Amino acid sequence: MAKTVCKLLGLVFVLVGIVGFAKPDLLGAHLGMAHNVVHLVSGAIALYFGFAGSAGGARAFCVLFGLVYLALGICGFVLGHEGTTMMAGMTSMPADPKLWKVLPGTLELGRMDHIIHVALGVVFLIGGVFGKSQS
Numbered sequence: 519m520a521k522t523v524c525k526l527l528g529l530v531f532v533l534v535g536i537v538g539f540a541k542p543d544l545l546g547a548h549l550g551m552a553h554n555v556v557h558l559v560s561g562a563i564a565l566y567f568g569f570a571g572s573a574g575g576a577r578a579f580c581v582l583f584g585l586v587y588l589a590l591g592i593c594g595f596v597l598g599h600e601g602t603t604m605m606a607g608m609t610s611m612p613a614d615p616k617l618w619k620v621l622p623g624t625l626e627l628g629r630m631d632h633i634i635h636v637a638l639g640v641v642f643l644i645g646g647v648f649g650k651s652q653s
Contacts, residue, residue, distance in 0.1 A: 519644075519645050519648055519649040519650065520567075520573060520576035520577040520579070520580045520645045520646055520649030520650075521567070521568050521569075521571075521573060521576045521649070522568070522645070523568075523576075523580055523641060523642060523644070523645030523646075523649070524564045524565065524567040524568030524571070524576050524579060524580065524645070525564075525565065525568030525569065526568075527561075527564055527638065527641065527642065528560075528561045528562070528563075528564030528565035528566075528567075528568050529561070529565065530561070531557045531558070531560045531561030531564060532557070532558060532561035532562065532565070533561075534549070534554075534557050534561075535554045535555070535556075535557030535558035535561055536554075536558070538553065538554040538557065539551070539554055542605070542607055542608050543608060543611055545630060545634070546628070546629075546630035547628070547630050547631050547634060548603055548605065548608060548611070548614075548617075548626050548627055548628050548631055550605045550606075550607075550608070550624060550625060550626065551624075552621065552624050552625045553625055553627075553631075560583070563579070564579065564583070567579045567580075573649065573650060576645075576646075576649065577645075577646045577649045578646070579646070580642045580643065580645040580646030580647075580649065581642070581643060581646035581647065582646075583638075583639075583642045584638075584639045584640070584641075584642030584643030584644075584645075584646055585639070585643070586639070587635045587636070587638045587639035587642060588635070588636060588639025588640065588643065589639070590627075590632075590635045590639070591631075591632045591633070591634075591635030591636030591637075591638075591639060592632075592636065593618070594616060594618045594627050594628075594629075594631060594632035594635065595616055595629075595632050597618045598614075598615075598616030598617050598618035598627070598628070598629070598632065599615075599616070599617065599618075600613060600614070600615055600617070601613065601614060601617040601619065602614070602617070603617065603626050603628070604619070604622050604623040604626065605623055605624070605626055606623070611628075614628035614629055615629055616628060616629040616632060617629075618632075
């Protein structure tokens, strides 16, 4: 299961990373250049574990990334507050009730980003915890 999660989410990350350059407000998220690069790198690593890595490596990756993304989403809800983005090309986005300016003008995460990060964290954790040790 972990290798399948890595393959599927790796592909999603790469696609979102690419599409995010053309549509930075995809699904209401804040997909600036830094965010897209993180998605591309994360996707490449996930694809490696999904296709070439061991089952144990894929499980460990899923658990680690699951914890990171879950924490990122929760931190966003806790640290975010009402605000508007300062990122170039996205200044027309409406105010966000939970905007977290991690790096103002470079990496900003809004409510939809937090929701997506929590969901990704849960899926990665499920893949890692319920994945088989050997495949």
